[in-house]
Amino acid sequence: MRADRLVSLVLLLRQRGRLTAGTLARELEVSTRTVLRDIEALSAAGVPVYAERGRHGGFALLPGFRTELTGLNQDEALALSTASSGRGEQAFGLGTALTSALRKVVDALPEPHQATASDAARRFLVEPDTDLLSRPSVTEEVPATAMTEVRRAVLAGHRLRIRYAATDQTPRWRTVDPVGLVTVRDRGYLLALRAGADRTYRLSRVLAAEELPEPAQRPDAVDLDRLWRERCARFLSGDHIAVLVRVRAERREDLLNSVVALRGAESDTEGWVRLEVTFQDLRHAEWALWQLATDAEALAPASLRCALRDRAATLVGRYAQS
Incomplete structure (x- = not known):
């Protein structure tokens, strides 16, 4: 070094x-x-x-x-090979190496x-810290030492121990066979096998990691793009809610920043687009659409329209009293 x-x-x-x-x-x-x-x-x-x-x-x-x-x-x-993928060098802990290489x-x-x-x-500025509305970009942080161990295990084909903090669970150690690393919209993921079963780990939840000497039990060749698509499809087939929504074109990205996935998009009337998106649950969908006020309308399911109507009626009643 x-x-x-x-x-x-x-x-x-x-x-x-x-x-x-x-x-x-x-x-x-x-x-x-x-x-x-x-x-x-x-x-x-x-x-x-x-x-x-x-x-x-x-x-x-x-x-x-x-x-x-x-x-x-x-x-x-x-x-250098990952620099073209947005903030890949940050997600995988390669920022200092990229600066030195350049x-x-x-x-x-x-x-x-x-x-x-x-x-x-x-003359070029790529992905600044804030956008025109002064909203900060959020890049998930991964401890540098943990990221180094994860990266080494992936490249060397060795098994990996990670101390992982799953949602609503106490952090605990797991031994996995790392397959590859993926970064999507400033979020990094470790694709791995555990006891032969597919597992996907959020890098920001890896609190510590240790590369082990024994070889990983994984295929010699991997199509990471295909593998990611397959895991996304399985994830979306879980307990989520599909929502049909129309939104003003200029607020489209604001909505997509809060969804789990975008399933389809088409033009609506002038200045509006119609999107089919997935949220974690009804509460998540209600919260996201409420942030957009009159710039978005939930078209389906009916349960979401009723939830938004009831929330709006409560607000109207509160202010009508004055």
């Missing part, structure tokens, strides 16, 4: 010029003291790092210094193109 950090430190100085110890510490996610020790190690190894004193001082490399530091390690290559990619470019690439990166 320290070797990768030293490489990243050199690449930062090559690409951005003089940087303070504080800036380097923030970029590398370490303490200032660690940065100073790394600078000393680079100097001792013959890398021409020098310090500039004063208000605008910092550390820099001698002009013209260049060395081959662009080899990607396994995590960095994996991070530094190496930029450094491998011919010098005339490095500035262009750096400027281009500043």
Whole structure:
């Protein structure tokens, strides 16, 4: 890990010029003291790092210094391969590896193109923390050490022990055979087998994990996309409620953010769309549609329409008294 950090430190100085110890510490996610020790190690190894004193001082490399530091390690290559899938690098704990890998990619470019690439990166912003309505994006957190163990077991094909907190249950340890990792709308899942039966675990509920030495009992080849579709179909066939609803087009995503699944969609009258969606239960559906007020209408089932009507009548009665 320290070797990768030293490489990243050199690449930062090559690409951005003089940087303070504080800036380097923030970029590398370490303490200032660690940065100073790394600078000393680079100097001792013959890398021409020098310090500039004063208000605008910092550390820099001698002009013209260049060395081959662009080899990607396994995590960095994996991070690049998942970067196109939205926030996959965050869901699988690969954010730091992705940052390091991209530094190496930029450094491998011919010098005339490095500035262009750096400027281009500043022109794109993917999935900011909030949307135009200042609503924060919620990315589920997974302990870094647990995520590392899960990822290693999946890639190595080893069995895995996880301390899992299922809904309304006391957390307990389970031994599983990991099959693959999936991220959907900022939620990560571990697909696994337990005693030969299919299991799907929410990564945010994995409190701790331990990769075991014995090999996992799983198929040698896997079609993860097909497997995910099959598990989704089984999940939706459980005890859920299907709802037919019409919603204003501009509120469509607000509704979909609260549903379990979208089963169908078609245009309705101008400015409206008709959706067939699935909720956990009647109470969940009532809550979600109530948030949209007059921008949505439940068309079926009748029990949901009655529940919304009764809630609205109660509200009307309360305010009519004044």
